[in-house]
Amino acid sequence: xxxxxxxxxxxxxxxxxxxKNRITRSLIxxxxxxxxxxxxxxxxxxxxxxxxxxxxKAIDELVAEKIVVRQQGRGTFxxxxxEDRQFYYFFHMVGKDGGKEPPDHELLSxxxxxxxxxxxxxxxxxxxxxVHRIQNVLKLNSVPVIxxxxxxxxxxxxxxxxxxxxxxxxxxxxxxxxxxxxxxVRISERLSAALPDARVARLLGVKQASPVLVIKRVAxxxxxxxxxxxxxxxxTARHEYLSDLWKxxxxxx
Amino acid sequence: xxxxxxxxxxxxxxxxxxxKNRITRSLIxxxxxxxxxxxxxxxxxxxxxxxxxxxxKAIDELVAEKIVVRQQGRGTFxxxxxEDRQFYYFFHMVGKDGGKEPPDHELLSxxxxxxxxxxxxxxxxxxxxxVHRIQNVLKLNSVPVIxxxxxxxxxxxxxxxxxxxxxxxxxxxxxxxxxxxxxxVRISERLSAALPDARVARLLGVKQASPVLVIKRVAxxxxxxxxxxxxxxxxTARHEYLSDLWKxxxxxx
DNA sequence: TTCGATTTGTTCGTATGTATT
DNA sequence: TAATACATACGAACAAATCGA
Numbered sequence: 001x002x003x004x005x006x007x008x009x010x011x012x013x014x015x016x017x018x019x020k021n022r023i024t025r026s027l028i029x030x031x032x033x034x035x036x037x038x039x040x041x042x043x044x045x046x047x048x049x050x051x052x053x054x055x056x057k058a059i060d061e062l063v064a065e066k067i068v069v070r071q072q073g074r075g076t077f078x079x080x081x082x083e084d085r086q087f088y089y090f091f092h093m094v095g096k097d098g099g100k101e102p103p104d105h106e107l108l109s110x111x112x113x114x115x116x117x118x119x120x121x122x123x124x125x126x127x128x129x130x131v132h133r134i135q136n137v138l139k140l141n142s143v144p145v146i147x148x149x150x151x152x153x154x155x156x157x158x159x160x161x162x163x164x165x166x167x168x169x170x171x172x173x174x175x176x177x178x179x180x181x182x183x184x185v186r187i188s189e190r191l192s193a194a195l196p197d198a199r200v201a202r203l204l205g206v207k208q209a210s211p212v213l214v215i216k217r218v219a220x221x222x223x224x225x226x227x228x229x230x231x232x233x234x235x236t237a238r239h240e241y242l243s244d245l246w247k248x249x250x251x252x253x
Numbered sequence: 254x255x256x257x258x259x260x261x262x263x264x265x266x267x268x269x270x271x272x273k274n275r276i277t278r279s280l281i282x283x284x285x286x287x288x289x290x291x292x293x294x295x296x297x298x299x300x301x302x303x304x305x306x307x308x309x310k311a312i313d314e315l316v317a318e319k320i321v322v323r324q325q326g327r328g329t330f331x332x333x334x335x336e337d338r339q340f341y342y343f344f345h346m347v348g349k350d351g352g353k354e355p356p357d358h359e360l361l362s363x364x365x366x367x368x369x370x371x372x373x374x375x376x377x378x379x380x381x382x383x384v385h386r387i388q389n390v391l392k393l394n395s396v397p398v399i400x401x402x403x404x405x406x407x408x409x410x411x412x413x414x415x416x417x418x419x420x421x422x423x424x425x426x427x428x429x430x431x432x433x434x435x436x437x438v439r440i441s442e443r444l445s446a447a448l449p450d451a452r453v454a455r456l457l458g459v460k461q462a463s464p465v466l467v468i469k470r471v472a473x474x475x476x477x478x479x480x481x482x483x484x485x486x487x488x489t490a491r492h493e494y495l496s497d498l499w500k501x502x503x504x505x506x
Numbered sequence: 507t508t509c510g511a512t513t514t515g516t517t518c519g520t521a522t523g524t525a526t527t
Numbered sequence: 528t529a530a531t532a533c534a535t536a537c538g539a540a541c542a543a544a545t546c547g548a
Contacts, residue, residue: 014515014516014517015516015517016516016517037532040531040532040533041532041533042531042532050517050518051517051518051519052518052519053516053517053518053519054516054517054518056533056534057516057517064317070532070533070534071525071526071532071533072524072525072526072532072533072534073524073525073526073527073531073532073533073534074525074526074527074531074532074533075526075531075532075533076532076533092496094443096445188495188496188497189495189496189497190347190493190494190495190496191444191466191489191493191494191496192466192489192492192493192494193446193447193464193465193466193467193487193489194446194464194489195463195464209462210448211446211447211448211464211465212446212464213444213445213446213466214446216493234446236444236445236446236447239445240443240444240445240469241443241444241445242441242442242443243345243441243442243443243444243496244441244442267534267535267536268535268536269535269536290513293512293513293514294513294514295512295513303536303537304536304537304538305537305538306535306536306537306538307535307536307537309514309515310535310536323513323514323515324513324514324544324545325513325514325515325543325544325545326512326513326514326515326543326544326545326546327512327513327514327544327545327546328512328513328514328545329513329514508548509547509548510546510547510548511545511546511547511548512544512545512546512547513543513544513545513546514542514543514544514545515541515542515543515544516540516541516542516543517539517540517541517542518538518539518540518541519537519538519539520536520537520538521535521536521537522534522535522536522537523533523534523535523536524532524533524534524535525531525532525533525534526530526531526532526533527529527530527531527532
């Protein structure tokens with residue numbers, strides 16, 4: 001890749017970062033689909049003309065970012081949103097009694113509107129561009145616990161319709177991934193406590209005077225490109241938001 | 254360390270994990286104090302009779318867990334709680350306008366009581382053992398925003414007093430670290446929305462009808478030993494809880 | 507300021523172990 | 528069984544940062 005033995009001169013960053021970037025760009029280009037294996041370490045090493053150790057170091061970081069997963073004896077695979085582990089990485093509500101019940105989404109509405117200033121800014125699009133606004137109620141144990149509103153750029157999700165959205169089986173991010181080739185790899189959330197408005201209170205079956213947890217999320221794909229804004233209103237009477245700063249990872253003593 | 258060239262048979266876990274464990278045990282034993290350098294990779298390799306690469310892999314994991322930090326040209330150091338980066342790793346409140354104001358703790362009370370069943374269970378002690386209960390008000394920009402209550406096993410913090418606690422300069426975890434050799438390395442938090450009781454409302458300067466964010470935290474030291482239970486009541490009128498699932502780390506594209 | 511010693515960072519190559527197909 | 532792929536471990540060389548003489 002670079003003739004110089006170690007380090008380099010043109011770009012001041014190390015070889016394995018460059019390799020990582022190239023692999024990521026291939027991922028973005030859709031060269032390897034989610035769930036599929038990327039070329040073996042040996043093949044990548046030959047392709048990029050670097051040692052296997054350098055490839056491993058590049059992939060190490062992609063694994064840490066949960067962009068790919070390694071399986072000894074099988075290969076290295078592009079992460080899929082249809083696996084439980086990956087799912088709970090983005091879903092943080094757990095029962096106060098401990099249980100992790102699988103949520104049940106119910107689509108309320110899907111509209112296409114023009115992005116206001118704040119939305120456009122956060123999604124990295126122009127003001128006035130069209131965005132889909134999707135509202136859902138999420139049930140845990142058949143009881144409505146979360147109401148959420150999603151905003152996504154219509155340009156990225158061209159032919160999206162309420163039918164298609166409602167007919168998906170699997171998670172929303174799995175749907176983005178399989179139908180639109182958009183891979184959510186990271187989220188950032190801001191939480192606060194508030195009182196619900198009349199509509200949210202009605203949907204969650206709580207009084208307007210009873211507080212709810214408000215979660216504002218930005219979901220990102222590769223290279224920190226924002227793809228979705230989501231606001232959730234949560235009834236925390238029987239559920240809590242779990243923030244476990246890196247546990248249940250993998251490599252621990 | 255183990256004569257066998259690669260892998261082993263007796264214990265099924267790899268050499269570098271064993272090395273990591275031994276290093277961690279030295280940390281627990283207080284062999285290397287926070288802020289001090291641990292032996293160089295070369296020295297550790299000689300000591301454990303393994304290659305430098307194996308030492309590096311062990312240390313890689315300790316770095317990922319923020320237990321030590323590496324500095325090229327200087328050495329590898331035991332993480333200190335008195336650094337900004339480390340501090341904001343455990344402090345998640347940010348201004349809604351974006352700013353990260355340094356908080357200002359104010360001790361309200363320090364009592365020593367007997368642990369009830371739930372407390373004892375979570376702290377890993379016997380019911381009835383003595384625990385310190387510490388209450389604080391935390392101000393941001395001179396305005397009270399957080400009220401919190403800490404529970405720690407008295408046995409671990411033998412000579413703790415309100416004077417000593419209040420006279421510390423630096424963070425609470427820095428105080429645990431420097432005065433008691435207890436290193437908080439991980440926290441787990443559960444969030445919900447609730448209405449404050451009369452006292453909390455008064456301390457935070459809010460109405461009882463206005464919702465607050467409730468954060469229940471368990472802080473752990475090495476090997477997932479719990480050391481502190483903390484409940485915080487937060488006025489989220491002007492501040493939010495930021496949950497940034499691994500960003501601002503270090504090794505990103 | 508320069509130089510050399512020390513320490514971590516990067517890269518290479520090789521061999522062997524272990525899991526999968 | 529054999530081939531393939533990732534996992535572990537070793538050793539060597541040089542780069543880059545730091546620090547003190």
